[in-house]
Amino acid sequence: MSLKPKTLVDFSFQALKANKLRSFLTMLGIIIGVASVILMIAIGQGAQAQVMSRVKALGSNVMMVLPGALGRFGAGSEGTAQSLTLEEASAVARLPYVANVAPVVRRAALVTHGANSWTTTITGTTPSITAISSTMSTVEGRFFSPADEKSAAPVAVLGQTVWQNLYPNGSDPVGTTITIKGVPFTVIGLLQSAGASMGGNNQDDFVYVPLKTAQIRLFGITFIGLMEVQAAGQKEVTPVINEVTALLHRLHGLPPGAPNDFTVRNLSQILSTAQDISGMLTLFLAGVAAISLIVGGIGIMNIMLVSVSERTREIGIRMAIGATQRDILNQFLTESIVLSLTGSFIGIVLGVGAAVAVSAFAHFPTPVSSLSIVAAVAFAIFVGVFFGYYPARRAANLNPADALSYE
Amino acid sequence: MSAPLISCQELTKSYPLRGMEIKALNGVDLAIEDGEMTAIMGASGSGKSTLMNVIGCMDRPTGGRYLLDGVDVMSLTKDELAHLRNRKIGFVFQRYNLLPRMSALQNVLLPLVYAGVNAGRAANRALAALEMVGLAALAGNQPNQMSGGQQQRVSIARALINDPQVILADEPTGALDTVSSAEVMTILKELHQTRGVTLVIVTHEADIAAYCERMITMRDGRITGDSIIKGKRGA
Incomplete structure (x- = not known):
């Protein structure tokens, strides 16, 4: 029998509230990471939409006939033939x-x-x-x-x-x-x-x-x-x-x-090339932002390790009164997931807010995609589990007698 | 006579320490019957706390045999040991070991949380346990809002919440003044007499041991004395 999820979440908030500033600073990495992922994807998609509308203004039913064969560097250009x-x-x-x-x-x-x-x-x-x-x-x-x-x-x-x-x-x-x-x-x-x-x-x-x-x-x-x-x-x-x-x-x-000895080039090809390029740009921006999420995850791991060694005695007490290894593991894992999830919710609010601000002040479209929000939250949960597991396992593997007598 | 509740045979426990092997327990034979109130005395380093940890299923012995209520503890998994501690054993520590930032009530009902008892029933039982130690009025207080004697009484309430067969008290009055010590010992004695709980109390104070019916003395990881002070059983 293991603890109910609600009990675990209660335990987590109790522990996180005990150290409010530290909890907030730990979350900050995730907050910034999630906010920048959402903002970067919004900006990237805005740029993509703008490129598309410009290309469409040129007319996608127009094609160009150029002299010269399709060469190594793309189509032949005017004057070469x-x-x-x-x-x-x-x-x-x-x-x-x-x-x-x-x-x-x-x-x-x-x-x-x-x-x-x-x-x-x-x-x-x-x-x-x-x-x-x-x-x-x-x-x-x-x-x-x-x-x-x-x-x-x-x-x-x-x-x-x-x-x-x-x-x-x-x-x-x-x-x-x-x-x-x-x-x-x-x-x-x-x-x-x-x-x-x-x-x-x-x-x-x-x-x-x-x-x-x-x-x-x-x-x-x-x-x-x-x-x-x-x-x-x-x-x-x-x-x-x-x-x-x-x-x-x-x-x-x-x-x-x-x-x-000539080349026919269509604007819709250029359109798809432009799409590819701005899609890659979006991916690149999101990737850079995702790195900050990983850094945030390392911050969580760091603090959880500190927390486990600070609370060794608490772990010993809980084990003495009947907590199983799984109970302890789940407790610390839940704590790091709560940290990263809370951080990601604050990050979503900030990221969406920043996207709205950018489109209002810079007159640049920044459509926030729901997919980017889902992806950011999923990644945050992954970070919480991935970086929380090691400290949690360390806590769970403590010997009850040693943990209790830890100074 | 039925089998003893606690039965230790040839128990040894050794730690590696700076390349040397320290034998904290060096062949301990001990039997404690259900319903006894026993004191374990000895100087620090005599192995009494180690014995307490082994009896409480907090630590595994290096060798020998330990049966608790007929069950061979050595053969149990870590999770089974956790369940055993949860159901059959109550702990009272020298430094109370209550969780900070939790009310007295929450501390007392924590063993029930790990036992999977539903919240409403757990709260009622915890309140009844606090009543028994005379602290129902302080149920909402956190440990740092209570005196040492009060905290120790809360921890006694926590120890008995699951109706354990044995309560292990490790220097329960070690950090208390004389008046609080007497209060705590009176409560433990009362529990023993009214509920028939088996009590094992580790102490180095003779007047605390005097509350008990049997006194075991330890030295260098061995039992050196075992005497009945005032017994129900004939010596």
């Missing part, structure tokens, strides 16, 4: 379920306005890019039209960063003239701020010009750097990828089964 042409882009645009195609050429070049100059990336593309990228809208003037494209008009649309550097006094750029690589262009529009991309690139440090203008007037090339292809819907992404791949394979005159 010259295998894509405007004609192929037109052919892709005629495929079923393809909503929009925007061929793109990118080169770095020096841009000047009056005495100011700025080196930036010149992007030559067609007006259909505005349908593909949701951030591509103007706050001043207009984007270039199909007519501008057809006539290779020397017109440019500026990103915010370029405008700030060429027009330091903040004047309206529309209607003014700039030079790109010495060629004069009329500014017809200013883009809204698009912020940083997922890769951390400044998406405002661009000048957009019609594709034909870029090819003929600026770079003297006939090929294109890449094309952005938008499928009619989310469901059509996979068929479009297959269609585009087959078409380009054929147009490039590659024998069946030969490796492609």
Whole structure:
């Protein structure tokens, strides 16, 4: 026959109340551990949610066709091969379920306005890019039209960063003239701020010009750097990828089964990569926090060992009046579980409170998952049992006569 | 005559101490009948406390045989020994050994908690036991709110709560003044006479031993004297 759980818990609170400060300090390790696990997971998931919403804003039914085969370092990038042409882009645009195609050429070049100059990336593309990228809208003037494209008009649309550097006094750029690589262009529009991309690139440090203008007037090339292809819907992404791949394979005159000299990349792949990365970040944060839980557990073990040797006489008395080894073991084990559980409850309150505070003051979403709470409590119980067992066994294995005569 | 309640044959107990072997008990033969009130006397180091620990099932002898109520104690497991202490033996210690931060009542009923008696019944029995030692009014007091004599009476109440067959008292008056000592001994004597509890009292004071009916003296781990002071049994 062993003691009832309620009796054991009563004994534990009696003992822990006798040494309030020490009990609290022992719990502190668990409190901090549980609170930080919950907060870190909340922050990690908040970051994940934010990344997801940004990627979704780019449109997950958009894919990119890049020249060059899938290399050792991921997809080939623009400029490493010259295998894509405007004609192929037109052919892709005629495929079923393809909503929009925007061929793109990118080169770095020096841009000047009056005495100011700025080196930036010149992007030559067609007006259909505005349908593909949701951030591509103007706050001043207009984007270039199909007519501008057809006539290779020397017109440019500026990103915010370029405008700030060429027009330091903040004047309206529309209607003014700039030079790109010495060629004069009329500014017809200013883009809204698009912020940083997922890769951390400044998406405002661009000048957009019609594709034909870029090819003929600026770079003297006939090929294109890449094309952005938008499928009619989310469901059509996979068929479009297959269609585009087959078409380009054929147009490039590659024998069946030969490796492609281009790469089709879909944003949903990037999405899942981003998800993987932020998931790993969450796991990493939680792991670091979990280490503090283990440290807290060692604190519990330390104090329980002290407690067992301080209370050797009490153990002897209890054994003299009939406590079995199991009774003593259970008593001390319960004490360390009560310590870690009480600590974890306080930790939950603190962790959830901190998550709410972070989202209120830092305007950053911190969704507290119930799973993280359950996991933190389960881990705390595990810590209590794991680190409480050794001291408890030490107490239970004492010889009654020796324990009683212990000074 | 029935078998004795406590029967020791050739008991030895030795401890290793700095590479030497200390023989605390060196062949003790002892029989104590049910209902006896016995004093064990001896100087410190004579082995009387060790004998008490062995009789109380708190420690195992190194050799020999010990039967308690016909049961060979050497053959029992640690848990069985715990149950034996809980049911058949009551302890009274020199330093009372009450648990701090627990009321007198909680201290007295603790053996019942380990026996699995339900809380309500345990509290009633504990209150009755405190009544018997005249301390029912102090049931809610913690040990540090009571005098030494009162604490010792609480510990007597704790010792008798489970209706043990034998109460072992190790220097029960060692820390008490004369008046409290007399009170404690009167209570023990009364328990012996009214309930027929077997009492074994370890002491080194002759006037305490004088309360008993039989006196055993020990020296160097052996029994050197065994005399009936005033007996129910003929000598």
